[in-house]
Amino acid sequence: MEIIDLDIQKAAKGLADKEFSSVELTQSCLEKIKKTDNELKSFITVTDGLALKEAARADERIKSGENNPLLGIPSSIKDVILTKNILTTASSNILKNYIPAESATLMDKLDAKGMVMLGKVNCDAFAHGSSTENSDFFTSHNPWDLDRVPGGSSGGSASSVAGGECFYSIGTDTGGSIRQPASFCGLVGLKPTYGRVSRYGLISMTSSTDCPSIMAKTAGDAAIILEAIAGEDKKDATTSSKPVDKYLEYLQNFNIKGLRIGIPKEYFIEGLNKDIEESVRGAIVKLQGLGAEVVEISLPHTKYAVPTYYIITPSEVSSNLAKFDGIRFGYSSESDSETEVKNLMDVYIKSKGKGFGSEAKRRIMIGTYALSSGYYDAYYLKAQKVRALIKKDFDEVFEKVDIIIAPTAPSVAFKIGEHSDNPLEMYLGDIFLSAVSLAGLPAVSAPCGFVKPEDGEKEMPVGMQIIGKPFDEKTVLAVADIYEKDSGWTKKHPQI
Amino acid sequence: MAENNKVSQEEVKHIAELARIELSGEETQKFAREISDILGYVEQLGEVNTDSVEPISQVTGKVNVFREDVAVDASEETKNIMAKNYPDSQDGYIKVKQIM
Numbered sequence: 001m002e003i004i005d006l007d008i009q010k011a012a013k014g015l016a017d018k019e020f021s022s023v024e025l026t027q028s029c030l031e032k033i034k035k036t037d038n039e040l041k042s043f044i045t046v047t048d049g050l051a052l053k054e055a056a057r058a059d060e061r062i063k064s065g066e067n068n069p070l071l072g073i074p075s076s077i078k079d080v081i082l083t084k085n086i087l088t089t090a091s092s093n094i095l096k097n098y099i100p101a102e103s104a105t106l107m108d109k110l111d112a113k114g115m116v117m118l119g120k121v122n123c124d125a126f127a128h129g130s131s132t133e134n135s136d137f138f139t140s141h142n143p144w145d146l147d148r149v150p151g152g153s154s155g156g157s158a159s160s161v162a163g164g165e166c167f168y169s170i171g172t173d174t175g176g177s178i179r180q181p182a183s184f185c186g187l188v189g190l191k192p193t194y195g196r197v198s199r200y201g202l203i204s205m206t207s208s209t210d211c212p213s214i215m216a217k218t219a220g221d222a223a224i225i226l227e228a229i230a231g232e233d234k235k236d237a238t239t240s241s242k243p244v245d246k247y248l249e250y251l252q253n254f255n256i257k258g259l260r261i262g263i264p265k266e267y268f269i270e271g272l273n274k275d276i277e278e279s280v281r282g283a284i285v286k287l288q289g290l291g292a293e294v295v296e297i298s299l300p301h302t303k304y305a306v307p308t309y310y311i312i313t314p315s316e317v318s319s320n321l322a323k324f325d326g327i328r329f330g331y332s333s334e335s336d337s338e339t340e341v342k343n344l345m346d347v348y349i350k351s352k353g354k355g356f357g358s359e360a361k362r363r364i365m366i367g368t369y370a371l372s373s374g375y376y377d378a379y380y381l382k383a384q385k386v387r388a389l390i391k392k393d394f395d396e397v398f399e400k401v402d403i404i405i406a407p408t409a410p411s412v413a414f415k416i417g418e419h420s421d422n423p424l425e426m427y428l429g430d431i432f433l434s435a436v437s438l439a440g441l442p443a444v445s446a447p448c449g450f451v452k453p454e455d456g457e458k459e460m461p462v463g464m465q466i467i468g469k470p471f472d473e474k475t476v477l478a479v480a481d482i483y484e485k486d487s488g489w490t491k492k493h494p495q496i
Numbered sequence: 497m498a499e500n501n502k503v504s505q506e507e508v509k510h511i512a513e514l515a516r517i518e519l520s521g522e523e524t525q526k527f528a529r530e531i532s533d534i535l536g537y538v539e540q541l542g543e544v545n546t547d548s549v550e551p552i553s554q555v556t557g558k559v560n561v562f563r564e565d566v567a568v569d570a571s572e573e574t575k576n577i578m579a580k581n582y583p584d585s586q587d588g589y590i591k592v593k594q595i596m
Binding site: 097238326329343 | 503507508511512514515516517518519523527530531534535537538540541542544546549550551552553554555556558561563570573574575577578580581582583584590592593594595
């Protein structure tokens, strides 16, 4: 059985029709991991024993007539999401031995559905990065070209799904960490509205933009998963009490006629790869052909989104990482025989100094500076005000259009070790993603073609970003779904 | 290194003290440069007139979500797993270095 050719809906049908069991499905995934993961490097921890147990339990439930599309389907989970009694590292040295006492709310919800978890996947340490090269352990590889990054920070989520090691993955998106790797690996990556899915049990990065997010093969699969994990949670006061939509049902009955698509001029600018621009514009033309209307729009504060993000993110990161002080969990200089510790202050400063990697330190330092006495108003408060204007831009535009379409990334996946130092390109990489995060909007990256990069022979996937109104995940998913069925891009798979 | 940075190495040392993090001399130099670069970059936010703008900290519109202030005892299992993560402990309690 080739997992790579199956999506959740097809696998669920196979299970219901007794074509195969969940144990067989799980074994196939575990074999694939054994065969390919020394090259892909998606997994930090493979929980094979547990997965087979969960699969056997799922088979019992299927036998007793239970019918839900996630029952018995194998997945992977980004290692910043807490899993009770299972190593959870955030891909960081400081947490390399950390065993959580509780699971994230979303894990409890997926467990109730009968998910089979195959293991925990790699990311940039504490989700700080866009390639997995900042992982304290190793870099994951792109299944379309092993010399390239899968993107990040949810890179292990992307490589495990695109490489056919599992059916879907749960990651996080704080400033693009699901959308960009989805684009790099030819997958559907959904960042829901802030507050749609509980953050309880995430290892926090930027509390005001962190979103548990979905890496899937198709828009329909993403709809199924969102329906399972969305909803209010008493343990996360920022979750919304709005009812959760029946996403899959909505997709099946969706009519695109008259849908107004906004094209923001600030997102089609110099530095965007021409072939990528062509793919995205081609997709828009296709949607127009299916009945949608296209409206040119402007989001005037777009250029300020990146500097705003560069203040807000490290500020919140510095606050969230303060707890890793060597007292309650994680690496502690106190139990390190190579470090001399005289007093409590030494425990704090040496645990952090030795435990954190360079990117985490950089963010702690910038954030502490921006929040420190005398600078708070000039930096953090100013950024929060500009953020209000960025959100207002979107609010006004969404009175005229139903969705916005833009590129997800300015280039295809880059080669490992060759992250661009070109400030314009780095800026572009963030500009497409960060404004949406600051405004808390739902967005999906959907495959919209393939481009052969100048520095390579292999064609690499391209993604377009479909951005929606707050809590309108159903429309962004429906547009992704209708385009995917028309274009067929999601049917192409890497040879691995 | 010439100190034409916006942020001096002395300031970086002060910030590191606030953040309770030990930095090497090399890191202190590096962060003086990097923090200065970022501050230079974000200066453009000054172009935006925000005089009558209220800051937002999150975007859901929710305010003041309350719950009862009651302590709930964790299960023995939870306590045991948590205790396993303590770097140093005695009788199930976290042990820390003397403060004074």
